[in-house]
Amino acid sequence: MITIYTKNTSNRLTYICNQLFHRILGCDYVITTNKDEIKGFPIWYSDECENNGIHIKPVTLLFEQDIHPQEIQLGTWENLTTLFPTESGDIPFDLLAASFFLLSRYEEYTCHKKDIHGRYPVEESIAFQNGFLTEPLVDRWILKLKDLIQQKDINQQFKLPSYRFIPTIDVDNIYAFRNHGLLQFIYCSVRDFIKGNKTLLKQRYDVVTREKKDPFFNLSMVYNLHKKRNIHPVFFFHCGTFGKHDKRSIYPSYSYLKVRKQIASEDIVGLHPSYHASQHPLFFKTEKALMLWNKNSEERPNRFHYLRFCIPETYTLLEKNGFTSDWSLCYSTQVGFRASTSHPFYFYNLKEERETTLQLYPTAVMDKTLKSDLGLNPESSLEYIMKLKEVVESVHGTFITLFHNEHITDVFAWKGWHNMYEVLLSKCKEK
Numbered sequence: 001m002i003t004i005y006t007k008n009t010s011n012r013l014t015y016i017c018n019q020l021f022h023r024i025l026g027c028d029y030v031i032t033t034n035k036d037e038i039k040g041f042p043i044w045y046s047d048e049c050e051n052n053g054i055h056i057k058p059v060t061l062l063f064e065q066d067i068h069p070q071e072i073q074l075g076t077w078e079n080l081t082t083l084f085p086t087e088s089g090d091i092p093f094d095l096l097a098a099s100f101f102l103l104s105r106y107e108e109y110t111c112h113k114k115d116i117h118g119r120y121p122v123e124e125s126i127a128f129q130n131g132f133l134t135e136p137l138v139d140r141w142i143l144k145l146k147d148l149i150q151q152k153d154i155n156q157q158f159k160l161p162s163y164r165f166i167p168t169i170d171v172d173n174i175y176a177f178r179n180h181g182l183l184q185f186i187y188c189s190v191r192d193f194i195k196g197n198k199t200l201l202k203q204r205y206d207v208v209t210r211e212k213k214d215p216f217f218n219l220s221m222v223y224n225l226h227k228k229r230n231i232h233p234v235f236f237f238h239c240g241t242f243g244k245h246d247k248r249s250i251y252p253s254y255s256y257l258k259v260r261k262q263i264a265s266e267d268i269v270g271l272h273p274s275y276h277a278s279q280h281p282l283f284f285k286t287e288k289a290l291m292l293w294n295k296n297s298e299e300r301p302n303r304f305h306y307l308r309f310c311i312p313e314t315y316t317l318l319e320k321n322g323f324t325s326d327w328s329l330c331y332s333t334q335v336g337f338r339a340s341t342s343h344p345f346y347f348y349n350l351k352e353e354r355e356t357t358l359q360l361y362p363t364a365v366m367d368k369t370l371k372s373d374l375g376l377n378p379e380s381s382l383e384y385i386m387k388l389k390e391v392v393e394s395v396h397g398t399f400i401t402l403f404h405n406e407h408i409t410d411v412f413a414w415k416g417w418h419n420m421y422e423v424l425l426s427k428c429k430e431k
Helices: 011-024 095-103 106-110 137-152 182-194 198-208 219-227 254-266 281-290 313-320 367-373 378-394 417-428
Strands: 002-005 029-032 041-044 074-077 080-083 164-171 234-238 269-272 345-349 354-360 398-404
Touching: 002 011, 011 029, 011 095, 011 137, 011 345, 011 354, 080 095, 080 137, 095 106, 095 137, 095 345, 164 219, 164 417, 219 254, 219 417, 234 254, 313 345, 313 354, 367 378, 367 398, 378 398, 378 417, 398 417
Parallel strands: 002 029, 002 041, 164 234, 164 398, 234 269
Antiparallel strands: 074 080, 345 354
């Protein structure tokens, strides 16, 4: 048992203690403002402390009721970057406030800059600016605190979570050539002819005339890749319409609906709303109604197309529509941990000052980021992914990857990525 003594309590303090001590360290804890109620190992989260236990001197963040730009100072603790340094205490910073600041995405409330897609820019994040985006700092901090507790109380028990690997597949584009409509077929064919791209022109013609299978129609293959390794991915299906930022075919096919139904009957599936749906509730509700859910599961996951969401408005939209989790928490152009953790956690709405029912799953790496933004080939990408996997495994976290079905192919610009993905699945699977 761990008792956290504090002079004042708050929803923020309760939230972060529940995540760190209960969900990550797997130990029993209580928060009290009465010294006479201290039982077990004490953590003094106050200006005062007794001789026993651990002293963490608090800053004001967890006891505030408003949202305002924070003056973030950095420090170090056993070679780890820290936030909110303090001049006294057994550790040189307010670990609880720093963890809350990162998990609540506090900085996204106070930054009004957006990229061309209306997203919070990675360049504005404190993790990117200070070089710890690929480091799950919150996980590192709490494990070091655990070691410090056990140095002072060898009888204190913890039950850490096991490493988990969850591959996710975004199904944006099921056809490279088929079902795009006559006008688009004519336009693309003329364009290929003018550019002298005879290979692509022949591929298009062979697929449309059913001489060959469309290279992007590979959902059965992707499904079987995981099934034969007893790995259960999460598939996110695009349910919006065709548009500039939405590559979905103009009309689906019976074959696609059939394989989608099979996947939905056996694995957890989620909604992948269209580009504009995250900011238009009517679009979002329409696409939710078109989603084919797994009837045997109460899980309702979501991942926004283009990772296009805004905190807290978009998460409020998800919660009101009955979604249980969101998997959009990563950056499009950089690899790493947007909230500085690899563990799932519940979203805390700062505007309403409450822990919500929406669980967030931090995604560590996306295929497009590796190839298009970092310029890596399949071999270098695999090496990069494995380093991230080892980091997550060392903190007992959940390693989540994001690949698109059309990228797990050996066609066009993605040659070699199919074989790389097969190796990835074998190497990242839990032991």
